[in-house]
Amino acid sequence: MSIGFDLLNRAFTFYSPTRIIFGIDSISRLPDELKKFDFKKALLVSGPKVSKTKEYSLVKQLASQAGADLSEFTMVEAEPDIPILNSLAGFVRKWQPEIVLGVGGGSSMDFSKLASALSVNEKEPSSYFRGEKIAKKGPPIITIPTLAGTGSEVTPISVVVDNGVKRAIFNTALYPSLTVVDPRLSCSADPGATSSAGIDALCHALESMMSVDSNPISDSLSSTAIGLACAYLERAYCNGGDLEARVGLSAASLMAGMAFQATGLCLPHGIAYTYATKCSLPHGSSVSLAVPYVAIFNAPAIPRKTRIIASAMGIDTSGASPIEAGFEIASRMFDIMDTLSLPQTLDDLGINESELESMVDDLLTNHYRFVEKNPRKPSRDELLNLYMDMHEGL
Ligand SMILES: [Fe+2]
Numbered sequence: 001m002s003i004g005f006d007l008l009n010r011a012f013t014f015y016s017p018t019r020i021i022f023g024i025d026s027i028s029r030l031p032d033e034l035k036k037f038d039f040k041k042a043l044l045v046s047g048p049k050v051s052k053t054k055e056y057s058l059v060k061q062l063a064s065q066a067g068a069d070l071s072e073f074t075m076v077e078a079e080p081d082i083p084i085l086n087s088l089a090g091f092v093r094k095w096q097p098e099i100v101l102g103v104g105g106g107s108s109m110d111f112s113k114l115a116s117a118l119s120v121n122e123k124e125p126s127s128y129f130r131g132e133k134i135a136k137k138g139p140p141i142i143t144i145p146t147l148a149g150t151g152s153e154v155t156p157i158s159v160v161v162d163n164g165v166k167r168a169i170f171n172t173a174l175y176p177s178l179t180v181v182d183p184r185l186s187c188s189a190d191p192g193a194t195s196s197a198g199i200d201a202l203c204h205a206l207e208s209m210m211s212v213d214s215n216p217i218s219d220s221l222s223s224t225a226i227g228l229a230c231a232y233l234e235r236a237y238c239n240g241g242d243l244e245a246r247v248g249l250s251a252a253s254l255m256a257g258m259a260f261q262a263t264g265l266c267l268p269h270g271i272a273y274t275y276a277t278k279c280s281l282p283h284g285s286s287v288s289l290a291v292p293y294v295a296i297f298n299a300p301a302i303p304r305k306t307r308i309i310a311s312a313m314g315i316d317t318s319g320a321s322p323i324e325a326g327f328e329i330a331s332r333m334f335d336i337m338d339t340l341s342l343p344q345t346l347d348d349l350g351i352n353e354s355e356l357e358s359m360v361d362d363l364l365t366n367h368y369r370f371v372e373k374n375p376r377k378p379s380r381d382e383l384l385n386l387y388m389d390m391h392e393g394l
Contacts, residue, residue, distance in 0.1 A: 017175050031063075033142075037177075044056075044070065051072065060072075076088075080160060085118075100140070105149075149201045153179040200284030206309060209308065211375070269287055273362075274359040274363050296329075
């Protein structure tokens with residue numbers, strides 16, 4: 001086995017400080033785990049739909065057993081925007097929670113991190129998404145996912161939509177102290193949410209592996225996450241009550257999250273940001289659309305990694321050239337997207353060919369950080385060709 005990484009020429013760091021409790025019914029440990037923290041006032045952060053579920057009620061009941069004065073912020077819609085951020089800031093600056101629990105999907109968990117940070121940092125909330133420094137670390141953050149995919153349970157990342165543009169903060173002050181991942185809590189997620197979030201986990205793992213900053217630790221996590229997502233995502237979508245599939249998908253989300261928070265993501269996430277909000281497309285569905293095309297584009301630049309990815313997806317690439325292996329990966333992705341009824345071309349989204357040039361410009365102007373992480377640096381013309389392929393399909 002060759003190491004395959006350019007570790008003779010560069011160093012890497014890996015930091016993932018969130019304590020993880022994972023397993024069926026692990027949520028029952030929440031009261032005892034909460035008692036390890038020093039607090040009297042706890043805040044639950046979630047969305048309007050999640051807060052009406054039995055899973056949320058269970059978490060609330062268990063949290064109250066820890067003897068806390070409990071408050072709730074339940075306004076975190078999918079793709080939350082600046083007005084919701086401002087409401088959250090107003091709420092936490094007045095109430096001053098001493099611990100924050102994010103319950104739900106990626107947005108609820110993202111906003112629990114912001115609840116912590118904004119409670120002790122007084123500048124205009126959106127300024128932190130435009131480079132303002134988070135000067136003080138807020139109260140401890142606990143994430144409890146009820147939907148598997150985003151990896152937000154272990155990342156120090158929060159995303160907000162600002163006038164149609166997705167902006168992200170990456171800051172060590174946003175690392176959750178603890179995550180309790182109980183796959184049973186995700187069994188009630190509907191097929192649409194399961195597919196979009198679940199495919200996001202697969203995309204995170206693939207992009208982390210392709211990233212120029214991947215390393216042996218992240219690759220190990222990514223490879224396992226790819227295998228788990230390929231084995232269990234379609235099962236979880238077709239039968240939400242399939243507990244084994246929910247366990248596999250929850251583990252894929254967690255491991256992919258640990259991997260990509262260390263390596264960053266590359267071209268597919270950047271490309272997705274150029275049409276996701278315009279088309280009101282769920283995040284995972286927008287990213288997965290780009291992955292097959294990027295896998296083929298990147299294959300000549302990363303032949304060894306392309307084989308590892310294919311192998312993790314269960315594809316035998318013996319005798320295949322890198323580009324053939326790239327096509328095999330794309331084909332497996334399309335099969336999964338077929339099962340999940342996800343869009344496969346920009347044409348499917350109603351995007352006109354005349355819009356492609358401006359989307360390329362948007363990528364190069366506003367989302368270049370994803371291009372920088374890509375192992376093959378595309379020229380503007382190559383990007384335009386990639387978008388045209390994405391428009392027409394393979
Ligand atoms: Fe994502």
